[in-house]
Amino acid sequence: MSSQERREFIRTTSAKSYRRRALSSRVFTALLVIALLIAFVPLASILQNVVGHGIRYITWHFLTTSQQLPSITNTNGIGGIGNALAGTAVVDLIAVLISIPTAIVLAMAMFEIKGRWVVAVRTAMETFIGLPSIVFGVFTYVSLVVTTHQYHAYFGSLALCFIMIPVMTINALAALQSVPDTLIEAGLSLGLRPSRVMLHIILPAARARVFTGVFLAFSRAVGETAPILFVIGASTLPGFNPSGQATTLPTLMWSYLIGAYPSQREACWGIALVLMVTVLFFNVLSRIFVARTQRS
Amino acid sequence: MTTTHIDPPTDDGALSAGRERKLPTGSDRAYGYTLWTVLTLVGVIVFYFIYVLVKNSIPGWQFAGWKMFTTTTWSFGDNKFGVLPLVMGTAFTTFFALLMAVPIGVGAALAIVYLIPRRLQLAVSSLIELLAVVPSIVYGVWGALVMASWLGNSGEPWLKRVAHGAWPFDGATAGYGMTLGAIVLAVMIMPIVTAISRDVIVAVPKELTEGALSLGATRGQVIRKVILPSCKTGIVGAVTLATGRALGETIALATVLGGVTQMSPLPDRAFATGSTLAAEIAIDFGAITGKAGNVLFALALILMVIVGAVTYLARSIIRRNERQFQ
Amino acid sequence: MDTAETRDNVTLGEGSSDAVLSLRDVSVLFNNKAAVRNATFDVQANKVTSLIGPSGSGKTTLLRAMNRLHELTPGATVTGQILLEGEDLYRTSVPITVLRSRIGMVFQRPNPFPTMSIYDNAVAGLRFIGVKDKDFLEESAHKALSEAALWDSVKDRLKAPAATLSGGEQQRLCIARAMAVEPEVLLMDEPTASLDPVATKQIEELVTVLKQFVTIVIVTHNMQQANRVSDNCAFLLMAEDRTGELIEFDTTEKIFNDPKDSRTLDYTLGRFG
Ligand SMILES: Nc1ncnc2c1ncn2[C@@H]1O[C@H](COP(=O)(O)OP(=O)(O)O)[C@@H](O)[C@H]1O
Ligand SMILES: [Mg+2]
Numbered sequence: 001m002s003s004q005e006r007r008e009f010i011r012t013t014s015a016k017s018y019r020r021r022a023l024s025s026r027v028f029t030a031l032l033v034i035a036l037l038i039a040f041v042p043l044a045s046i047l048q049n050v051v052g053h054g055i056r057y058i059t060w061h062f063l064t065t066s067q068q069l070p071s072i073t074n075t076n077g078i079g080g081i082g083n084a085l086a087g088t089a090v091v092d093l094i095a096v097l098i099s100i101p102t103a104i105v106l107a108m109a110m111f112e113i114k115g116r117w118v119v120a121v122r123t124a125m126e127t128f129i130g131l132p133s134i135v136f137g138v139f140t141y142v143s144l145v146v147t148t149h150q151y152h153a154y155f156g157s158l159a160l161c162f163i164m165i166p167v168m169t170i171n172a173l174a175a176l177q178s179v180p181d182t183l184i185e186a187g188l189s190l191g192l193r194p195s196r197v198m199l200h201i202i203l204p205a206a207r208a209r210v211f212t213g214v215f216l217a218f219s220r221a222v223g224e225t226a227p228i229l230f231v232i233g234a235s236t237l238p239g240f241n242p243s244g245q246a247t248t249l250p251t252l253m254w255s256y257l258i259g260a261y262p263s264q265r266e267a268c269w270g271i272a273l274v275l276m277v278t279v280l281f282f283n284v285l286s287r288i289f290v291a292r293t294q295r296s
Numbered sequence: 297m298t299t300t301h302i303d304p305p306t307d308d309g310a311l312s313a314g315r316e317r318k319l320p321t322g323s324d325r326a327y328g329y330t331l332w333t334v335l336t337l338v339g340v341i342v343f344y345f346i347y348v349l350v351k352n353s354i355p356g357w358q359f360a361g362w363k364m365f366t367t368t369t370w371s372f373g374d375n376k377f378g379v380l381p382l383v384m385g386t387a388f389t390t391f392f393a394l395l396m397a398v399p400i401g402v403g404a405a406l407a408i409v410y411l412i413p414r415r416l417q418l419a420v421s422s423l424i425e426l427l428a429v430v431p432s433i434v435y436g437v438w439g440a441l442v443m444a445s446w447l448g449n450s451g452e453p454w455l456k457r458v459a460h461g462a463w464p465f466d467g468a469t470a471g472y473g474m475t476l477g478a479i480v481l482a483v484m485i486m487p488i489v490t491a492i493s494r495d496v497i498v499a500v501p502k503e504l505t506e507g508a509l510s511l512g513a514t515r516g517q518v519i520r521k522v523i524l525p526s527c528k529t530g531i532v533g534a535v536t537l538a539t540g541r542a543l544g545e546t547i548a549l550a551t552v553l554g555g556v557t558q559m560s561p562l563p564d565r566a567f568a569t570g571s572t573l574a575a576e577i578a579i580d581f582g583a584i585t586g587k588a589g590n591v592l593f594a595l596a597l598i599l600m601v602i603v604g605a606v607t608y609l610a611r612s613i614i615r616r617n618e619r620q621f622q
Numbered sequence: 623m624d625t626a627e628t629r630d631n632v633t634l635g636e637g638s639s640d641a642v643l644s645l646r647d648v649s650v651l652f653n654n655k656a657a658v659r660n661a662t663f664d665v666q667a668n669k670v671t672s673l674i675g676p677s678g679s680g681k682t683t684l685l686r687a688m689n690r691l692h693e694l695t696p697g698a699t700v701t702g703q704i705l706l707e708g709e710d711l712y713r714t715s716v717p718i719t720v721l722r723s724r725i726g727m728v729f730q731r732p733n734p735f736p737t738m739s740i741y742d743n744a745v746a747g748l749r750f751i752g753v754k755d756k757d758f759l760e761e762s763a764h765k766a767l768s769e770a771a772l773w774d775s776v777k778d779r780l781k782a783p784a785a786t787l788s789g790g791e792q793q794r795l796c797i798a799r800a801m802a803v804e805p806e807v808l809l810m811d812e813p814t815a816s817l818d819p820v821a822t823k824q825i826e827e828l829v830t831v832l833k834q835f836v837t838i839v840i841v842t843h844n845m846q847q848a849n850r851v852s853d854n855c856a857f858l859l860m861a862e863d864r865t866g867e868l869i870e871f872d873t874t875e876k877i878f879n880d881p882k883d884s885r886t887l888d889y890t891l892g893r894f895g
Contacts, residue, residue, distance in 0.1 A: 017752025025516030035403025130607030132544025195327035223431025511747030512723025
């Protein structure tokens with residue numbers, strides 16, 4: 001075949017196949033668009049239900065009074081979520097107070113120290129991020145509830161630390177590693193001690209990304225049910241005592257979801273709305289910090 | 297999504313090579329000790345965690361015996377510990393969740409990157425990733441209170457009608473069951489698949505797209521013949537990570553699966569009820585006592601090993617893929 | 623290369639009869655800001671036309687306009703006319719995929735498809751446009767790889783991944799890939815920018831050979847290269863407002879030895895850019 005014939009053949013084929021190719025391309029891209037649209041259906045359904053069913057629960061009464069068990073005479077009387085809000089505050093606050101410093105120091109250690117031990121701990125943290133959270137619930141139950149025969153709010157905090165510390169640590173480590181070497185060398189060349197370099201140069205430079213991890217971890221932990229369900233007991237009174245028992249928003253939802261009364265199940269939506277707003281708030285905070293680090 | 301927002305640390309987790317710093321130095325001893333103390337403490341807790349789970353599982357293994365893996369009756373209250381229904385329930389829900397979530401998730405990611413205006417890309421993908429921050433318990437509520445009745449009243453009868461009641465779309469339709477579990481899981485893992493696939497797709501060099509276009513490829517051809525093959529490893533990583541998540545999901549499934557029945561314990565049809573390893577731990581925990589309790593710890597350990605291995609595999613795949621384009 | 627003869631026998635610029643590609647008042651705008659303004663020149667058949675000029679003067683931008691690649695960039699617009707054998711690329715009813723297969727492109731960085739073998743890369747374009755005949759594909763691969771001076775070194779490993787080739791070989795594979803669809807024009811954007819001197823020399827030799835099969839437009843910021851390989855040369859420069867302008871278009875001989883514009887002389891003598 002001469003060059004000219006080849007060119008002719010290719011041009012003819014190209015012109016002939018064009019319609020088919022254009023059509024199959026259009027069908028394929030249409031499928032992608034459909035996939036994208038389908039991806040929004042569950043989100044729309046969840047938001048619609050959570051907001052639609054939940055919004056009428058958002059009253060001062062609901063937010064501040066404690067839960068009540070419906071009775072045969074008043075099957076709708078479920079009270080409010082004041083006790084669960086208090087419980088959530090106590091359990092999560094303690095968890096955060098333990099997790100943040102631990103995670104940051106741990107990340108600093110992984111940054112400064114070399115060796116197998118560090119690699120092992122880091123791999124463990126990375127693996128923990130992906131583990132089913134119920135495993136941490138089981139562990140906390142076995143190691144604390146079984147040995148003390150008691151339920152405490154702070155047991156839940158400790159269980160949540162297993163969720164938060166790995167996420168915070170891995171994020172903080174990446175943050176520390178993203179600080180430019182030149183900045184660190186500048187500090188060292190001034191004769192600063194490693195601790196000063198870390199505290200006054202590396203950590204401030206990495207701050208925004210560290211916070212990203214903190215908020216991300218927290219937004220995950222707030223909604224966790226499985227790790228704390230078995231270890232914090234339950235409390236229908238609003239109390240802030242870490243050594244007392246506690247009910248949190250997710251555990252209250254769980255007990256309502258498996259509860260006997262329709263009014264309890266319906267109230268799940270109200271709690272879900274409060275929970276979603278809380279989770280979203282912290283997730284958006286983390287995103288703001290992500291955006292900030294990307295800009296700088 | 298959680299996973300995608302965590303930038304993996306560079307491989308030399310410790311001090312990068314050029315930086316010579318020895319710890320602890322004379323005047324900085326307190327700093328070094330603090331670091332070592334926390335590192336050691338966390339390491340010890342990790343070992344203690346493994347030790348506790350293993351130690352408490354052993355009585356469970358002994359109590360339940362090998363017939364755990366050969367019998368099909370799981371009835372916690374009666375000390376019948378055949379885990380096959382749970383294993384199969386886990387496999388069933390995860391597999392069908394992937395079957396739904398992967399094409400939709402990858403397709404959505406491709407649409408986000410290639411088909412919608414750049415201004416909207418971030419907004420659209422953030423919206424989908426919103427699904428990843430919805431707590432498990434909210435999915436549980438949505439599944440049990442919304443999807444269950446929809447499936448029971450419309451979805452499953454429709455499937456049954458379309459299939460003329462042929463297997464696997466035969467038998468009673470309750471709404472609760474394996475299909476509902478798979479759908480709930482699919483919704484939960486879809487954002488993971490989308491988020492990671494999107495990152496992987498965005499990382500494909502623009503030159504490849506342009507090279508294909510300049511040869512006369514259509515947009516569909518570019519995506520199918522050039523982009524997708526280049527993204528294969530990354531997408532496999534995303535799917536593996538999603539698998540890990542699906543295998544371990546507990547609370548969202550605990551109220552939607554309907555429970556293992558004595559009559560037909562194995563999920564042998566689409567509308568069968570059943571349970572999964574993870575969900576069953578939460579369900580039976582209320583009745584936990586003595587040796588039977590140890591059986592639950594054993595289940596937790598199995599679950600942890602499987603999910604840990606899958607997640608570890610996923611991370612190494614994703615990391616290898618990230619290096620590919622550097 | 624006989625530039626003297628070229629100059630004598632051929633009328634350059636507008637209206638020349640053997641123009642494969644004619645640019646008329648071509649401007650490219652990104653978000654309404656012009657990157658190249660009012661470029662007018664003809665690309666002659668079976669000649670090498672080089673685009674030279676300092677970085678940012680719009681060479682790449684202009685080259686991509688000749689393949690309608692700017693359509694991928696949101697906010698990019700091309701005005702004026704680009705005629706491929708008399709047919710306006712931007713106003714024709716011929717579908718863009720058919721058009722693009724008539725105009726090959728080689729990029730700054732070698733971009734073979736990493737998941738395909740050497741053979742699959744070479745025939746990728748043919749497969750895209752619907753050629754299925756196995757014999758024809760094999761023949762085309764042989765022809766294109768030979769034209770790209772790659773056949774002998776890869777004929778025993780056609781099934782190997784393209785990524786196993788060296789940088790220079792990868793770039794030649796990209797040339798083969800483009801040549802396989804028998805384009806009328808081959809656009810090359812600094813094809814040697816990422817290559818070592820030996821590979822660069824091979825590509826340059828290839829360009830001078832290939833022009834018997836295909837009309838070539840090559841962007842380069844290396845003036846010796848433009849001088850060595852091209853017959854005609856377009857010189858672009860940024861105006862005050864940083865928009866690229868075509869300063870001068872002529873035979874390469876003229877541009878380098880006897881330019882009309884003093885800025886061309888300054889540039890070719892290396893006084894700036
Ligand atoms: N996609 C784009 N969006 C906005 N501006 C662009 C884009 N591509 C190129 N430009 C601008 O066009 C000008 C010319 O760029 P280019 O054609 O790459 O120059 P050269 O190839 O001569 O170095 C530059 O000022 C550049 O900023
Ligand atoms: Mg350029």
